[in-house]
Amino acid sequence: xxxxxxxxxxxxxxxxxxxxxxxxxxxxxxxxxxxxxxxxxxxxxxxxxxxxxxxxxxxxxxxxxxxxxxxxxxxxxxxxxxxxxxxxxxxxxxxxxxxxxxxxxxxxxxxxxxxxxxxxxxxxxxxxxxxxxxxxxxxxxxxxxxxxxxxxxxxxxxxxxxxxxxxxxxxxxxxxxxxxxxxxxxxxxxxxxxxxxxxxxxxxxxxxxxxxxxxxxxxxxxxxxxxxxxxxxxxxxxxxxxxxxxxxxxxxxxxxxxxxxxxxxxxxxxxxxxxxxxxxxxxxxxxxxxxxxxxxxxxxxxxxxxxxxxxxxxxxxxxxxxxxxxxxxxxxxxxxxxxxxxxxxxxxxxxxxxxxxxxxxxxxxxxxxxxxxxxxxxxxxxxxxxxxxxxxxxxxxxxxxxxxxxxxxxx
Numbered sequence: 001x002x003x004x005x006x007x008x009x010x011x012x013x014x015x016x017x018x019x020x021x022x023x024x025x026x027x028x029x030x031x032x033x034x035x036x037x038x039x040x041x042x043x044x045x046x047x048x049x050x051x052x053x054x055x056x057x058x059x060x061x062x063x064x065x066x067x068x069x070x071x072x073x074x075x076x077x078x079x080x081x082x083x084x085x086x087x088x089x090x091x092x093x094x095x096x097x098x099x100x101x102x103x104x105x106x107x108x109x110x111x112x113x114x115x116x117x118x119x120x121x122x123x124x125x126x127x128x129x130x131x132x133x134x135x136x137x138x139x140x141x142x143x144x145x146x147x148x149x150x151x152x153x154x155x156x157x158x159x160x161x162x163x164x165x166x167x168x169x170x171x172x173x174x175x176x177x178x179x180x181x182x183x184x185x186x187x188x189x190x191x192x193x194x195x196x197x198x199x200x201x202x203x204x205x206x207x208x209x210x211x212x213x214x215x216x217x218x219x220x221x222x223x224x225x226x227x228x229x230x231x232x233x234x235x236x237x238x239x240x241x242x243x244x245x246x247x248x249x250x251x252x253x254x255x256x257x258x259x260x261x262x263x264x265x266x267x268x269x270x271x272x273x274x275x276x277x278x279x280x281x282x283x284x285x286x287x288x289x290x291x292x293x294x295x296x297x298x299x300x301x302x303x304x305x306x307x308x309x310x311x312x313x314x315x316x317x318x319x320x321x322x323x324x325x326x327x328x329x330x331x332x333x334x335x336x337x338x339x340x341x342x343x344x345x346x347x348x349x350x351x352x353x354x355x356x357x358x359x360x361x362x363x364x365x366x367x368x369x370x371x372x373x374x375x376x377x378x379x380x381x382x383x384x385x386x387x388x389x390x391x392x393x394x395x396x397x398x399x400x401x402x403x404x405x406x407x408x409x410x411x
Contacts (some may be wrong), residue, residue, distance in 0.1 A: 012287045013280055017302040020250045022290050027297070028246055030182045032332065035100035035309070036327055037176035040115070041093050041317055043130035044122065050130075051137040051211070054092040054200035056144060063088075066118075067234050070144050080114035090152075091168030092143035094118065094129065100176065100309075104331045105387050108324045116208070133171055133206030133220040133316025139170035140210075150258040151268035152299075158272065162226040169209060170220040171317035175327050177310045177334065189245040189309065191340050193236040195333070195347045196303050196314045197357040198374055201367040202402055203326060204357070205316040218360025219315050224301065225355060230256045231300045238351050249306055254280075259299035262292075303354070315355075320392075325402070328395045332381035333374075339381050346373035362409040369410065375403035 013019050027033035044059060046052040060072050067075040068087045079085055083099040095202035096114055101107035122128060130136075140161075142149075149167065156163020180188045216222045224232045235252050236245070254277040261284065271283075276296050279288045288296075297307075305315040315326055333343045350357070350370040362368045378399050382392065 007071040011289050011291075012291060013293060014287060016254060016277060016280060019254060019276070019280060019293055020246075022293060023250050023253060023297075024246045026294065026308060027249060027310040028179050028185065030179050030185055032182065033178040033180040033188070034102050035176075035178050036331060037098050037100040037309070038107065038111055038323070038327055039095060039097045039172075039174040039176065039311075040111070040323055041089065041095045041171035041173070043132070043135045043171050043317075044094050045128055045130055045137070046129045047123070047126050047299070050128075053138065053141055056092070058125060059088065059092055059094075059127070059143070062122050062127055064121065066121065070146055080117050082110040082114045084111065086118060088144055089167070089171075090142055090144050090146075090149040091140065091170075091326045093168055093171050094122075104328050104385050105391055107327060108391065112321070112324075121142055130171060130317065131205070131319035132208070133204070133218060134165075134214075134223075135169040135171075136211070138169070138210060140164040142168055145264070146387075147266050147268045148260050151270070154269045155259055159228065163373055165209075165223040166220075166227060170206070170223060171316050172220065172313060173203075173315040173323055173326060175312040175315070175330055176307075177312070177330065179306065179308070185245060186243065187337070187340050187344075188334060189304075190236060191332070191334070191344055192304050192310055192312055193234055194344055194351040195374065196234070196312070197350050197353040198347045198367055198370040199326065199329075200316075200354070201350075201357040201361045202371040202375075202406060203315050203318065203322075203362065204361045205318060216359055217363070218358045220316050221314065221354075221358035225358060228257070231259065232302060234303050234326045234354065236304070237347070245306070248410055252302070253293075253297060253300065255259075256296070256298065256300055260295065262295065289330070299323055315323045322398065324391075325395060325398045327384065328372075328385060328387070329378045329399065330378040331385050332378045335381055335384040339377060342377055343374060346377065362406050365410055368406045371406035372403055372410075375399050375406065379403075393397050 060067050065076050065078045066086050068077050071088045074160045084096045087095045098111045206218045206220040209219050235248050258274050260268040261270045273281050305311045333339050350367045356364050
C-alpha cells in the first residue's frame with residue numbers, strides 16, 4: 001500500500017475529502033511517460049479436447065512452483081524468468097503480468113520470453129492457451145474459489161448470469177501506461193478513452209462462446225456491460241467530459257456500490273446497494289480505512305482504470321503474437337502531442353461507441369473508418385519507437401493487416 005505521513009496519521013476515512021486526497025495520491029502518479037506494461041489473460045484448455053473442463057489440480061501440477069497462492073497456498077509463487085508474475089482467474093484463466101519496461105521493444109522481448117516459458121509448462125501437462133477473448137467451447141465453470149470470488153459471484157448473481165460469464169469465461173489484454181506529466185495527463189486520459197471503442201472493434205476476438213455464435217464481436221465486453229454500469233462504465237466520455245480526471249475518478253469510486261467487504265469469517269458479501277460514500281457516512285458497523293478504499297478500487301472495472309498508471313482494460317485476448325500490436329500502436333500514438341491530437345480527431349466520431357463496438361465491431365462503418373485512419377497514423381508514427389528492424393517489420397505488417405481488414409469491412 002502506498003502511504004504518506006498524513007495517511008498514516010488518519011488510517012480511518014471519516015469524510016469524502018480524506019478519501020479524495022488518498023485517491024489523488026495513489027491513482028494518478030504523474031511524471032515523464034516512460035514505461036509500458038502488459039497483463040495478458042488466456043483461457044486454458046486440454047490440448048486434445050478444448051471443451052474438456054479444466055481441473056484445478058491439473059493446472060496446479062502444470063505450473064508447479066510458479067502457481068499463485070490462490071491455486072496452491074503452499075506455492076513459493078516464483079516469478080517467470082523475465083520477471084512476470086502468474087496469477088489464475090476464477091475460471092482457471094492464466095494471467096501473466098509483466099514488469100514495466102522503458103521501451104516497447106524491451107517489453108515485447110521480455111514478455112514473449114515469459115509467455116514461451118508458461119506455454120512450455122502447460123504443454124508438458126497436455127494443456128494449451130486459448131486464442132480468444134471468451135471461451136469458445138465451455139460454459140462458465142468455477143475453478144478457483146476464494147472469499148473475494150464468492151462475494152463477487154453473489155453480488156453479480158443478483159442481476160443475472162453475466163457476472164459468472166465474465167468471471168469464468170473471459171480473457172483480456174490489458175495495456176499499462178504512465179499517466180504522464182501533469183500538463184499531459186488530461187490529453188492522455190481523454191485519448192486512451194476516446195480510441196477505446198475503435199480498438200475494441202478492431203481487435204475483437206470474442207464472438208463465439210460455449211459452442212455457439214453469440215452475435216457479438218466481443219461477447220467478453222458484452223458481458224462486462226451487462227454486469228453493473230456503476231463499476232464498468234467508462235469514467236470519461238464525450239458527453240460528460242470532466243476536465244479534471246482526478247475529480248471524475250473520485251466521484252466514480254465513491255458512487256460505486258461495494259462488491260466485497262473483507263471480514264474474518266470468510267463471508268465478504270456486502271449489503272445490497274451500499275456505496276463507498278455510504279460506508280464513509282456510517283452505513284456499516286465500522287468506518288472504512290484507506291486499505292478498504294484501495295481494495296474497493298480493485299473491484300471497479302471501467303475500460304480505463306487509474307492505478308498510479310493508466311490501465312487499459314478494453315481489449316480482448318489476442319491469438320499468438322498478435323498481442324504485440326496494441327502496445328506498439330499505443331506507444332506510437334502517444335509519442336507526441338501531434339499524434340495525440342491526430343488520433344483524437346480521427347476517433348472522435350466513434351469515441352462514445354462502446355456498445356456498438358462490442359456488438360458490431362468493424363461491421364459498423366463509423367468504427368471501420370476510424371480504424372483505417374488510426375492504423376494509418378500508427379504506421380506513420382511507428383519509427384518513433386526505434387524498434388529493431390525485424391520487430392518493426394512484424395508490427396508494421398500486423399497493423400497493415402488489421403488496417404486492410406477494416407477497409408474491407410466498409411465495402
